[in-house]
Amino acid sequence: MAQLASARRVVVTGLGLVTPLGVGVRSTWSRLVQGESGLVSLHSAPPSGVTRANQLVGDQHPVLQHFPQYDTLPSTVAGLVPYGPYSQGRFDPAEWLQRGDTRKMALCTQYAMAAAEQALVDADWKPTNAADRLRTGVCIGSGMGSLEDILQNHTAYQQRGHRKVSPMFIPKTLINMAAGHVSMRYGFQGPNHAASTACTTGAHSIGDATRFIQFGDADVMVAGATEASVHPLALAGFARAQSLSTGFNDRPTEASRPFDDHRDGFVIGEGSGVVVLEELAHAKARNATIYAEVKGYGLSADAHHITAPPEDGQGAALAMHRALSAAQVSPNQVDYVNAHATSTPQGDVAENRAIKAVFHGSMSPLLAISSTKGAIGHLLGAAGAVEAIFTIMALHTKTLPPTLNCHSSSDPNSEFTLNYIPQESQRREEIRAALCNSFGFGGTNASLCFLPPQ
Ligand SMILES: *[C@@H]1O[C@H](CO)[C@@H](O)[C@H](O)[C@H]1NC(C)=O
């Protein structure tokens, strides 16, 4: 399979981001490498010293309409997309959508539209002829979809009957609608696909899209994922599954602390990441800017438990092994791993063990690992796509983004003995290869291997 797949090479030629650190790759990336945090308090009356969420993200943010409903939840921290003009790195739906779109598009679809537009402008790929549009596809997934639309229509139905359910309800809440709307906006008639594999969605979208190009289904794919489920019901559910950080509600920017001794769960976030993937010769023929090559993609299942990883991280290790073997890259050529590490007590240990197992006896002396979730929280389905873009930007700028709130362990027997890029980003002369990991509930694991263009 690896041999067959290697016949057509796939490169990244456009990037688009909507994250808690901002809208636009440049604004998000510069804040990320400077060690800034996008996490805010959801409490309507945050403790003294903590700025109110609406002062940070803007009053138009739709999450703020539920403000008091967050107060009694065990976790009141989240990564919210800042609202305002794009010129300030903020999100204003009017700048990305056409009239009437907000009625038709769930919030997660709106974020994907903005990320896709950025990626297509960046790639300079807005084909107007039929042949190019036939050879361009879309692969954008989501983990959760739109809880708020489901809830509201359920309430309307219960209280006043089926005629009160909106005709837009189904088309607005289907998971594949971001992919559908992007294809309609630009006339892309290649494959149209949407993975929904919990927190591995973004990695699967980019990996599967890469294969569509490798297998000749398309020459260009718009690929990524989106999520907008910072919602009281989602927070209640993740809190009941004991997944969320609850001990840092009074210090939101410190709540997500991957690989740190005091980590106590993940912080929910929202946003979207979309890339333009392109067959190498196609990209070269039109002089496109090539950010990186998608060299390997590995998938596996833990086959273990609905939410917990096996302690040895075996499923994660398998995904990394498979990505490296597909890429024909040996472990000691990997200089950077963008870890999935969500800041949960168990998950970070399992991934750390998996990394150690994969690189055991063949580790680059410069190998560094970071989890950018320290700065933006866990974007669930969108995490893998956003973090793939961070990994690509690390290769492109030769700068490794930090793990915020990660301090060296006070436990002399700590297993966290690698370089986790604590607090501050690190510069490199060269990054030969990078891995980006994503793991999801249900035990699904994926890893992507990126190389600088060559
Ligand atoms: C129902 O769903 C539609 C479309 O998703 C949404 O616009 C509307 O606000 C929802 N609520 C009610 C009460 O219909």
Ligand SMILES: *[C@@H]1O[C@H](CO)[C@@H](O)[C@H](O)[C@H]1NC(C)=O
């Ligand atoms: C690409 O760049 C080369 C060298 O600069 C030039 O000769 C060629 O015409 C360009 N092709 C396109 C499609 O712009």
Ligand SMILES: *[C@@H]1O[C@H](CO)[C@@H](O)[C@H](O)[C@H]1NC(C)=O
């Ligand atoms: C693989 O996926 C599972 C899903 O339950 C995830 O929790 C786990 O972290 C991943 N595996 C490892 C060992 O990290």
